[in-house]
Structure formats: C-alpha cells, structure tokens
Amino acid sequence: MAKVLFKRLAIIGVGLIGSSIARAVRKAGLAETILLADPDSRVRERAAALSLGDEVFADSGEAAANADIVIVCAPVGVCGAIAAEVGPGLKPGAILSDVGSVKGAIIRAMAPHVPAHAHFVPAHPIAGTEDSGPDAGFAELFEGRWTILAPSPDADPAAVAKLRALWEGIGAKVDVMTPEHHDLVFAIVSHVPHLIAYNIVGTAADLEDVTQSEVIKYSASGFRDFTRIAASDPTMWRDIFLNNRDAVLQMLGRFVEDLTALQRAIRWGEGDKLFELFTRTRAIRRDIIEQGQDTAAPDFGRRSAAPAADHQ
Amino acid sequence: MAKVLFKRLAIIGVGLIGSSIARAVRKAGLAETILLADPDSRVRERAAALSLGDEVFADSGEAAANADIVIVCAPVGVCGAIAAEVGPGLKPGAILSDVGSVKGAIIRAMAPHVPAHAHFVPAHPIAGTEDSGPDAGFAELFEGRWTILAPSPDADPAAVAKLRALWEGIGAKVDVMTPEHHDLVFAIVSHVPHLIAYNIVGTAADLEDVTQSEVIKYSASGFRDFTRIAASDPTMWRDIFLNNRDAVLQMLGRFVEDLTALQRAIRWGEGDKLFELFTRTRAIRRDIIEQGQDTAAPDFGRRSAAPAADHQ
Ligand SMILES: NC(=O)c1ccc[n+]([C@@H]2O[C@H](COP(=O)([O-])OP(=O)(O)OC[C@H]3O[C@@H](n4cnc5c(N)ncnc54)[C@H](OP(=O)(O)O)[C@@H]3O)[C@@H](O)[C@H]2O)c1
Numbered sequence: 001m002a003k004v005l006f007k008r009l010a011i012i013g014v015g016l017i018g019s020s021i022a023r024a025v026r027k028a029g030l031a032e033t034i035l036l037a038d039p040d041s042r043v044r045e046r047a048a049a050l051s052l053g054d055e056v057f058a059d060s061g062e063a064a065a066n067a068d069i070v071i072v073c074a075p076v077g078v079c080g081a082i083a084a085e086v087g088p089g090l091k092p093g094a095i096l097s098d099v100g101s102v103k104g105a106i107i108r109a110m111a112p113h114v115p116a117h118a119h120f121v122p123a124h125p126i127a128g129t130e131d132s133g134p135d136a137g138f139a140e141l142f143e144g145r146w147t148i149l150a151p152s153p154d155a156d157p158a159a160v161a162k163l164r165a166l167w168e169g170i171g172a173k174v175d176v177m178t179p180e181h182h183d184l185v186f187a188i189v190s191h192v193p194h195l196i197a198y199n200i201v202g203t204a205a206d207l208e209d210v211t212q213s214e215v216i217k218y219s220a221s222g223f224r225d226f227t228r229i230a231a232s233d234p235t236m237w238r239d240i241f242l243n244n245r246d247a248v249l250q251m252l253g254r255f256v257e258d259l260t261a262l263q264r265a266i267r268w269g270e271g272d273k274l275f276e277l278f279t280r281t282r283a284i285r286r287d288i289i290e291q292g293q294d295t296a297a298p299d300f301g302r303r304s305a306a307p308a309a310d311h312q
Numbered sequence: 313m314a315k316v317l318f319k320r321l322a323i324i325g326v327g328l329i330g331s332s333i334a335r336a337v338r339k340a341g342l343a344e345t346i347l348l349a350d351p352d353s354r355v356r357e358r359a360a361a362l363s364l365g366d367e368v369f370a371d372s373g374e375a376a377a378n379a380d381i382v383i384v385c386a387p388v389g390v391c392g393a394i395a396a397e398v399g400p401g402l403k404p405g406a407i408l409s410d411v412g413s414v415k416g417a418i419i420r421a422m423a424p425h426v427p428a429h430a431h432f433v434p435a436h437p438i439a440g441t442e443d444s445g446p447d448a449g450f451a452e453l454f455e456g457r458w459t460i461l462a463p464s465p466d467a468d469p470a471a472v473a474k475l476r477a478l479w480e481g482i483g484a485k486v487d488v489m490t491p492e493h494h495d496l497v498f499a500i501v502s503h504v505p506h507l508i509a510y511n512i513v514g515t516a517a518d519l520e521d522v523t524q525s526e527v528i529k530y531s532a533s534g535f536r537d538f539t540r541i542a543a544s545d546p547t548m549w550r551d552i553f554l555n556n557r558d559a560v561l562q563m564l565g566r567f568v569e570d571l572t573a574l575q576r577a578i579r580w581g582e583g584d585k586l587f588e589l590f591t592r593t594r595a596i597r598r599d600i601i602e603q604g605q606d607t608a609a610p611d612f613g614r615r616s617a618a619p620a621a622d623h624q
C-alpha cells in the first residue's frame with residue numbers, strides 16, 4: 001500500500017480530469033478522504049453513483065475548507081471565480097492547485113485569491129480524451145504521461161515536492177517550467193492543432209460543391225482523424241483560446257507562413273520541396289513512438305479497438 | 313466458396329494497397345490465378361515469401377499480358393508510364409484499372425494507352441494506413457469501406473459491373489462519380505487534411521522557442537494525431553499534390569479563409585463565435601461514428617490497442 005500523502009484531498013469540478021484524479025488517487029491510496037464539488041447536480045449524482053469520493057458538495061468553498069490539498073478541475077475561464085470562492089477558507093499550509101490547459105492567465109486569475117498561509121502550485125496534466133464528464137474518466141489516464149508544474153520562483157519547495165509526489169503517485173512523469181514557456185509550448189503542440197482541426201471540419205461542412213454526406217462517407221481517407229479532435233468540449237476549448245491568445249496567435253502566424261510556402265510549392269509543381277518536408281516529418285513520428293507517447297499500431301490500432309464499429 | 317470472377321488477375325505494384333487486394337481476392341476466392349509485378353526486387357522477394365500471388369514478375373507487361381484484369385497499384389506519378397508498358401499487350405476484353413488517390417490526372421495519363429479492345433475503369437479505394445509496402449497490407453483493409461469507380465460515360469457497362477463485383481467481393485461498398493467531382497471531394501476530405509498535418513509537424517520542428525524534444529514529450533495533447541498522418545509515404549503524397557493541384561489549391565483557399573476568420577475571433581476575444589463553431593463540428597464526428605466510418609472508442613481506442621507502447 002502506498003504512503004498516504006494527504007489526509008483530505010478536494011477536487012473542484014468532477015469531469016474527465018477531476019474524476020480521473022479521484023479514481024487514480026483512490027486506487028493508489030494517496031489520500032484518506034476524497035471530497036468532491038461540482039455545481040451541476042447531474043454531475044454530483046453520477047459522482048455519488050460511481051463512488052468517486054467520500055463526500056460530494058454543491059459548494060466548492062465547503063469542500064475546500066477542510067482539505068489539505070484542493071485541485072481545481074474546471075474549465076479555464078471559471079478558475080479565477082473558483083479561487084475567489086475557495087481561497088479565503090483555505091487551511092493554513094493547504095495547497096491549492098489546478099489542471100488547466102493554460103497557465104499564465106489562470107495564475108493571474110487565481111493567485112490574488114490565495115491567502116499568505118496557503119500554497120499555490122499550478123499544474124497541467126498532458127493527458128485526456130475527446131470525451132468529458134465524470135463517466136469519461138479512468139484511473140490510468142495519467143500513467144506514463146507528463147504533468148507540468150508551473151510554480152512561481154518563490155513557491156514553497158515542500159509544497160511543490162508534495163504535489164509532484166501526488167502526480168508521480170498516480171503514474172505521471174513531472175516536469176517544471178515557467179507559465180510563459182508552458183503557454184508557448186502548448187500553443188504549438190495542442191492549441192493550434194485543435195484550432196486547425198476545428199477549422200477544417202468547419203470548412204468541409206460549409207462547402208457547396210461537396211455535400212456533408214460525402215464528407216462523412218469518405219472520411220476514412222484522412223478527415224476523420226481531425227473530427228475526433230474537433231469533437232472536444234466547446235467550453236473548454238473556447239476558454240483555452242480566449243486565455244492563451246498571444247501565444248496561439250504567434251504560433252498560428254508561423255503555421256500560416258509555412259502553409260503559404262507549401263501552397264506555392266504546389267502551385268509551381270515543386271515536387272522536391274514537398275518530398276523533402278514529407279520525409280522530414282516522418283522522423284518526428286518515429287521519435288514519438290520510440291518515446292512511448294503514441295501507439296505504433298497502424299491507424300492508432302483502430303482495427304483492434306472496435307471491429308464492430310469499424311466494419312459496419 | 314465465392315464465385316470466381318476472373319481467371320487471371322494481375323496487380324502492378326505490390327505495396328500496401330496492391331498486397332491487400334491480393335490477400336483479399338485470394339481469401340474470397342475471386343480469382344483463379346494472381347499475378348504480381350513490382351520493379352523493386354526486395355518487394356518481389358517479400359511478395360514471394362508471403363505467398364501473396366501465384367507468380368511474381370519484374371516486368372509489368374509480362375504480368376499483364378495474359379490477365380483478364382490488371383490493377384495498377386503504384387504511386388500516381390508512374391501510372392501513365394505503367395499504362396504505356398501494359399496497354400499494348402492487354403488481351404481483348406481485358407479490364408485495366410487502378411487505385412490512385414487522384415482520378416483526373418491519372419485518367420489523362422493512362423487512357424491514351426488503352427487499346428480499343430480493352431476496358432479502362434479507374435477506381436479509388438477509400439482505405440489505407442500510414443504504412444506502406446507488402447508487409448503492411450491485410451485482407452480486411454477494404455471491409456466496410458467505400459471504393460469509388462470513375463468510368464467514362466461510354467465505358468462498357470459489363471466491365472464496370474465486373475469491377476464493382478470484385479470490390480464488393482472483398483468487402484467494399486461501391487460508389488460511382490465523375491473524376492472531376494472525385495478530385496474535389498478528396499481534396500477536402502483527404503488531401504488538404506494531409507497537407508495541414510504535414511505542415512503543422514514541419515512548423516513545430518522548426519521553432520526556435522520550443523525544442524523538438526518538448527514537442528515530442530508533450531505530443532499527447534493533440535499534436536501526435538497529426539504526426540500519424542504526416543508519417544505517410546512521401547512519394548505517394550508528393551504525387552497526389554502534384555496531380556490534384558487545382559482542387560487542392562481551391563480547397564486550401566477555403567481553409568485559409570475560414571482560419572483567418574477564426575484568428576480574428578481569437579484576437580478580438582469573440583468567444584461566442586468560437587463556441588458556435590466548436591459545437592457545430594461535434595455533430596459531424598457523431599455522424600461519422602454512426603455511419604461506421606470510425607471507432608467510437610475515446611482516443612481511437614489507443615488504450616486497448618497497444619498498452620505497452622502507450623504506458624511506457
Ligand atoms: N480534457 C482534456 O483533455 C484536458 C487535459 C488536460 C487538462 N484539461 C483541463 O482540465 C480542466 C477540466 O477539463 P475536463 O476535460 O475535465 O472538463 P469536463 O469533463 O467538462 O469537467 C469540468 C467540470 O467542471 C465543472 N464546473 C464548471 N464550472 C464550475 C465551477 N464554477 N465550479 C466547479 N466546477 C465547475 C463542470 O460542470 P458542468 O457540468 O456544469 O459543466 C464539469 O463537471 C480544464 O481546465 C481543461 O483545460 C483538460
């Protein structure tokens with residue numbers, strides 16, 4: 001049995017990420033008591049039915065008041081308001097953390113509400129699926145994945161170490177970086193990829209010359225991969241783009257610049273330029289597979305995943 | 313046992329698609345004899361070792377000369393040259409077909425070499441993976457997937473019907489469309505998605521502020537999906553962009569126009585516009601899953617596919 005790291009752990013927002021943390025912490029035995037809070041009564045009912053925690057609250061402040069660690073797992077846009085609710089009641093020595101996909105804006109919104117007697121250690125687990133809600137979570141979500149911590153330079157080292165131990169205890173690997181660098185890195189590896197996926201799906205739906213039914217029928221030729229990403233939660237992603245605006249616009253500028261060069265190469269029939277890029281990009285896929293960040297199975301292993309759905 | 317459709321079937325180019333057709337035709341018993349041709353001696357060795365056909369040739373013309381149907385499964389750019397090699401020797405009544413991802417340019421390149429006593433019926437199966445070569449193929453590749461036929465208006469109906477029966481016999485659903493419409497549809501559902509995947513992977517590799525090792529470590533946040541597509545065969549994809557230039561540039565123009573609007577919405581903080589698009593795109597994913605064109609499992613079912621690679 002693993003060492004109990006926290007007597008009372010509170011999770012605010014019991015969706016995909018919050019419920020996965022609850023399941024994983026319980027499975028690893030890292031907290032004696034798990035407290036859950038969510039404003040949505042259907043979410044609270046599911047949380048209770050699934051026995052995700054020991055107590056379920058409608059009021060975030062109540063759940064947080066007696067906790068040793070409080071992890072906010074709600075959309076980026078409401079994290080400031082939640083900090084305002086839970087901050088004043090935090091116990092001396094308690095840790096406040098989050099899982100938001102953006103760090104700079106969340107820290108600016110949350111930090112002012114953290115009393116001097118508590119510790120704020122922002123975090124972001126690099127794991128998820130396109131689904132959301134308490135039923136979508138699972139205990140293994142973070143295994144072998146990275147979690148980024150972005151503490152301020154004067155954060156309490158003991159609090160940072162405890163949060164690191166929690167994430168490692170549920171299977172994650174932990175890295176520390178500044179909020180600014182975090183937001184730049186995730187603009188290119190996550191936010192811009194989501195934006196272009198949403199965009200191409202939107203473009204395809206709006207065409208006059210190609211029907212929506214054709215787009216759906218023939219999607220196995222590439223398009224369907226993008227639709228998975230473009231099925232992600234609209235609230236979560238709206239909040240990410242609104243709150244990481246500068247880094248997203250910067251990376252989007254680079255993307256468009258490169259796309260323009262590619263467009264020109266196609267127009268002028270410069271096959272060698274296309275071939276050179278298409279060869280270079282393969283190496284990156286190889287590294288991702290070698291480092292265990294994706295499956296090596298062709299087509300993401302779709303065949304073995306769900307033959308029934310795949311072979312209709 | 314299924315009815316034999318062809319006495320002698322020849323496949324020119326024994327890669328992912330060619331070897332999958334050979335396996336599927338053999339499994340379904342649709343041809344008495346399968347003849348294979350490939351200019352690459354390593355491919356021929358693998359084809360023989362895997363017993364993909366009854367005879368393996370270095371010379372395409374030789375393989376085709378006595379066949380009742382010849383299916384060219386080579387990159388788009390060489391299909392014209394192959395037609396020039398095999399065309400003159402085709403038997404009276406023989407069918408010449410292909411599997412190229414582009415139709416207009418291939419038809420312009422191949423059709424002039426087809427003698428009056430043979431039938432040309434171009435085709436395109438909407439199935440594949442990011443892998444290539446004879447070892448990557450499998451008999452079930454076409455099951456439940458669409459294959460497009462693009463015969464000219466004066467094509468022999470009996471020849472078209474026989475090719476349809478072959479594709480249906482290996483599990484495919486068949487649609488007929490004009491080459492022009494085909495090229496427009498696949499520009500948006502396949503070619504532009506591949507182009508933007510190649511492009512974002514290239515952009516991410518070239519940044520100064522974010523290292524390549526960071527891109528790889530944190531790729532599970534969205535980026536890795538794009539790297540799978542951007543690991544597709546460079547020759548195949550160079551040929552597609554060079555041979556479907558006009559439709560790709562047209563669809564790319566629409567994509568960029570829409571992306572510019574999205575960029576503007578982010579710059580001006582127009583959350584409602586983002587939310588509206590992100591909601592609309594979910595419906596398309598739902599239709600794709602309902603129509604059996606993708607798995608409903610979260611993350612493409614990666615968890616069940618290859619836990620070892622995923623949880624390193
Ligand atoms: N999904 C991913 O792949 C992923 C990965 C890494 C990080 N993240 C981050 O994790 C956070 C949660 O994402 P998720 O995927 O878990 O979303 P989710 O499944 O939609 O869960 C979010 C939960 O927060 C609740 N909530 C909304 N407003 C709240 C408030 N004011 N106080 C307390 N709870 C509130 C929501 O309730 P309602 O039912 O009322 O909406 C919902 O139950 C986001 O910040 C996101 O950026 C997500």
Ligand SMILES: NC(=O)c1ccc[n+]([C@@H]2O[C@H](COP(=O)([O-])OP(=O)(O)OC[C@H]3O[C@@H](n4cnc5c(N)ncnc54)[C@H](OP(=O)(O)O)[C@@H]3O)[C@@H](O)[C@H]2O)c1
Binds near residue numbers: 387412548
């Ligand atoms: N992959 C997909 O997802 C997919 C889907 C639908 C349609 N297609 C189309 O299918 C065709 C083949 O793609 P693939 O994925 O099967 O590619 P592949 O695995 O690379 O196989 C192509 C084969 O054709 C051979 N070849 C090259 N030049 C030739 C020539 N002059 N004569 C005869 N054979 C030649 C290649 O030999 P080498 O070893 O010398 O290269 C290789 O063995 C392409 O036109 C593509 O557009 C592909």
